[in-house]
Amino acid sequence: MKTETKIGFILLITPLLLWLVLLIIIPHIDMFLVSIRERVGVRQYQSSLANYGTFFEEPLYIWTFVRTATMSILATLITLVIAFPASYYIAKMAKGRTQSVLFLLCLVPFWVSEIVRTFGWMILLRETGLVSSVLQWTGIVSGPVEMLYNDTAIMIGLVYTSMLFMVVPLVTTLESLDDQIIEAAYDLGGSGLSILREVIIPHAAPGIVAGSIVVFMLTLGNYLTPTMLGGKDSLWFTELIYLQFIVRFNWELGAAFGFMLLLLSSIIVWSVLRLTGQTLEKTMG
């Protein structure tokens, strides 16, 4: 009996271990080894931290790095602010069929690929696009307006892409909040705002943190949306990595950039967890 359970356990854990070791751990070890070597001649390498040095010496790299982090945080916050009322409505106010329909509507955009979705936004926002035409037709502006290739366009795209990943954990945690608790707070003299602050948000905290972490990670590592909506000069850190690997064939520097990005996201996630007093088990469980 005991050996049987053991075999069952091994069988179940094997795919997970294979996945982790082959697809995540081994490539990362290899990447790390690549990042700490320096090319000194043709097919001649020596280990050094020169690649990381390059990163810190070049202001453009650091600037892009900081900019990517700030915009990702901002996108996460905007997503949260938009998703919270929507999730609250889906979880607490909508009933029965409406609830599932609304939830489905959040999912619908994800039935088409990210590239098609982003092209959709380009069609809306470009100079000859829908928004520009409507503005000209109503006479608000006299000539065509270019709304693509700026930070606002990037932000719109990022928030739009991330919405579902914020709504799902929020709806789940908000649904677990007993309606009676909200009523009790109201009954005891609470106003809408104070109930939100003292009852609803503390209860939803694990969902808020979980959603924010997922959205932040996705945004930070997003390549398509910033490139398409932000144009050539969008200065997203993943673009720099792409550039080093594919255009420059400088795998060493690209790998170092990759590790800097990993480090950055880890630090930010860790500090958010510390700041909100949440643990990873609590938010992901």
Place this chain on the structure above:
Amino acid sequence: MTPDLECQHLIKRFGETQAVDDVSFSVPQGSFFSILGPSGCGKTTIMRMIAGFLEPSGGDILIRGKSVLDTPPNKRPVNMVFQHLALFPMMCVADNIGYGLRRQGMAKAEIARRVEEMLHRINLPGLGQRKINELSGGQKQRIAIARCMILNPDVLLLDEPLGALDLKLREHMKIELKALQSEFDTTFVYITHDQSEALVMSDQIAVMNTGRFEQVGSGQELYYNPQTAFVAGFVGESNRWIGRVERIEGREAQVLTENGLTIFSSSQGSSLMTGDQVEIFVRPEAIRLSKKAENLDDLRNRLSGKVVSVLFNGAASNILFQAEEELEPIEVALPQSGEMTNLARGAEVAIGWTTDQARCFKWTDG
């Protein structure tokens, strides 16, 4: 003196269904008022209208003589203990109790003092910093009441708060709730489907069925003197027969049941006529049980027969008695005075009851 709570012709409709149908009652200051009824009878709807979570379709609700229909729930001088208590799991005990005071904008030091005082009053001193999920069922119960009572409401509403507790604790909490009510001297309005909760604690009980109050009165009145068939059947245990009135003589009606049993019962002053379809209720504990038939000669209704089975349940033990094969068994309380302890299945016994113990109501087939 104006009553603490008064409902006048209260009506609530949900679409086609009439959940509360023209209910009027008033609860005097400092009393314990219960609304007793089966689930779905509309009692929770009344409670939610008083608390302000539902708007009545008609009628008025007055608290201390003033209509509160235009007052939102967070401004009403009424607080509610919810069915699942609804304590705030994200706050400690002290923050739970102090929540209402914080919302009133009271100074922190004053809140802390009052919360401490309240914890002493409910016999849980020093538990202020505990988390809610570290408390036992009975402690949570007391916290939920304290959280409301600290606001000094005119009326405290309790929505079946004992439902989630196990039997032993529920028995204990009944006594404790009553004690808390007299200590705080606040009007309690308690809704339940459990008649024993209502009977033990209440000064006044309203028995509710399908949106209407069937009868309002003290526990004794409801038990000894039910005014409608529903109350007779719902409050306490009863044997029930359906039959036809054969003869009326003064206050006594002679009824022949469907199975051919003749029962003499009191007609309750209701206007029964010969030939009317009636329901008859006889409580198991109102039936006398004897091993010798001649001991029961003074009783108007007498039957001899066999014990079909003994339903032993300690003090609340009953036997099932059957006079003849075709008659349905009658439940009879087993006296605990000693002489009946060895009664077993198949034993020959006699039972009997007086005319007044058999209550007879006109049967309106629903």
